[in-house]
Structure formats: C-alpha cells, structure tokens
Amino acid sequence: MKPFNGTVLVVGGTGRTGVWIVKRLQQHSIDYHLFVRSGQKALELFGPEVIDKLTIGSLEHADEIMAAISHADAVICTVGGNVTDPEALPPSAIDRDGVKRLALHAKKGGVKHFVLISSLAVTKPEHPMNKYGKVLMMKLEGENEVRGLFGEPGYSYTIIRPGGLIDGPPLQHALIFDTGDKIATGVVDRSDVAEIAVLALFTPEAHNLTFELIQSVEAQQTSLAHYFTL
Numbered sequence: 199m200k201p202f203n204g205t206v207l208v209v210g211g212t213g214r215t216g217v218w219i220v221k222r223l224q225q226h227s228i229d230y231h232l233f234v235r236s237g238q239k240a241l242e243l244f245g246p247e248v249i250d251k252l253t254i255g256s257l258e259h260a261d262e263i264m265a266a267i268s269h270a271d272a273v274i275c276t277v278g279g280n281v282t283d284p285e286a287l288p289p290s291a292i293d294r295d296g297v298k299r300l301a302l303h304a305k306k307g308g309v310k311h312f313v314l315i316s317s318l319a320v321t322k323p324e325h326p327m328n329k330y331g332k333v334l335m336m337k338l339e340g341e342n343e344v345r346g347l348f349g350e351p352g353y354s355y356t357i358i359r360p361g362g363l364i365d366g367p368p369l370q371h372a373l374i375f376d377t378g379d380k381i382a383t384g385v386v387d388r389s390d391v392a393e394i395a396v397l398a399l400f401t402p403e404a405h406n407l408t409f410e411l412i413q414s415v416e417a418q419q420t421s422l423a424h425y426f427t428l
C-alpha cells in the first residue's frame with residue numbers, strides 16, 4: 199500500500215536536495231511530478247522514465263506554476279537562489295516572491311499539503327548569510343506565506359529548517375529536531391532532509407509544524423519517522 203495517495207509535485211527537483219527527494223519518493227513508491235527549469239537536466243539526472251512527469255518553467259511565472267500544479271495533490275518545494283552568483287535572480291525573487299507565488303497557486307489549484315525546505319536562522323536578521331540579498335529574511339517571508347495559506351482548516355504545511363547541507367547517504371545519522379530557531383549551527387545530509395520531507399506528507403505529527411533539523415552522531419537508522427513523535 200502506498201503511504202501517500204496522490205501525486206507530489208517536487209519543485210526544484212533537479213537541485214541537490216531535489217534529487218534526493220525524488221529518490222526517496224521512489225523508495226516509498228509515491229507518485230511524483232517535477233517542476234524544473236531544464237528538462238534536459240532532469241532527463242540526465244533521472245533518465246527517460248521521467249519524460250511524462252515534467253513541467254518546465256520558473257517560479258517567476260504564474261502560468262508555468264499553474265501548469266505544474268494541475269498534476270499535484272501535495273507540493274515539496276526545495277528551491278533556492280544561488281546567492282553567490284551576481285547573474286542569478288536575487289533571493290527576493292526566488293525565496294520570497296517565487297515561494298509566495300507557488301504557495302498561492304498551489305492552494306488555488308487544490309493542493310492540500312505543502313512542504314517547504316527553508317533554513318536554520320531565518321528569524322535572525324543579523325545572521326551573516328543575510329549579507330547575500332537578505333536571503334534568510336526572504337526565506338522567512340516565504341515561510342510566512344506558506345503558514346498563512348496552508349495553516350487554514352482543511353490544509354496543512356510542514357516547514358523544515360535544515361542546518362548546513364552536506365552530501366552523504368541517508369539514514370546514517372541520529373537527528374536533532376527543535377523549534378523556535380534556537381540552534382546556532384549544525385549540518386545535515388540532504389538525503390535525510392529529503393526523507394524527512396517525504397515522511398512529512400503522511401505523518402500527522404508533521405502537519406502544521408515548523409522545525410529546525412541538524413544531525414548528531416553517526417548511527418544507522420531504520421526509519422526517521424520516530425523523530426516526529428519525540
């Protein structure tokens with residue numbers, strides 16, 4: 199039996215966390231659709247089996263978002279602007295306006311649950327990362343829109359605020375969850391962030407929850423589901 203009935207739209211599926219989200223959805227046999235800027239990049243990463251699962255577009259454009267949302271019952275959003283590239287769109291356009299536009303059209307399009315990958319320290323305006331286009335402040339505005347729209351009755355959200363993202367395999371570390379943005383620093387594997395995002399779709403304790411996530415000691419895990427109930 200599938201743990202989640204319906205199709206999950208992965209926004210940012212060709213990013214480094216996005217690739218893991220797709221792998222973990224596949225692992226749980228959950229149907230998915232991808233909203234990506236480059237179809238070619240998606241085919242290179244996932245192979246020809248995703249050709250019918252692609253909507254090409256950018257979070258800048260409402261019509262492209264709406265085309266993707268027509269395939270979705272839930273959304274996992276893992277987009278992020280490249281803050282060190284002066285040519286790239288600024289965080290105000292992606293992490294704030296893009297996420298807000300996505301959340302608005304997702305709700306209009308009938309999506310019931312929205313999972314957002316945000317960041318540790320979004321409530322700290324003095325954080326050094328805010329030197330880059332106020333990226334953390336922009337992410338907080340994106341979060342606020344998701345909480346506002348999907349906190350209403352009949353809808354739900356999960357906002358995951360990971361520490362620094364690293365690239366190891368999943369289920370190799372104990373995790374630390376916290377709320378209130380109190381964790382000063384830490385890292386977590388993108389693969390575990392992805393697994394937590396997928397579990398959040400069908401774990402009632404994850405609904406209407408905003409939490410921080412870092413890893414602690416190396417310790418093989420059979421599942422990460424119990425962290426939601428600690």
Ligand SMILES: NC(=O)c1ccc[n+]([C@@H]2O[C@H](COP(=O)([O-])OP(=O)(O)OC[C@H]3O[C@@H](n4cnc5c(N)ncnc54)[C@H](OP(=O)(O)O)[C@@H]3O)[C@@H](O)[C@H]2O)c1
Pocket residue numbers: 209210211212213214215216234235236239255256257258276277278279280287292296315316317318360361362363364388
């Ligand atoms: N790096 C860290 O240490 C860190 C720490 C905490 C939180 N985070 C956050 O965690 C999330 C995932 O990080 P990551 O390192 O996996 O990110 P990443 O590899 O840079 O991937 C970002 C994704 O966003 C997509 N994207 C960018 N602009 C877009 C637009 N206008 N429309 C549609 N998609 C767009 C990119 O598309 P393309 O594939 O076409 O480039 C890419 O797939 C991000 O929100 C990031 O800010 C990162």
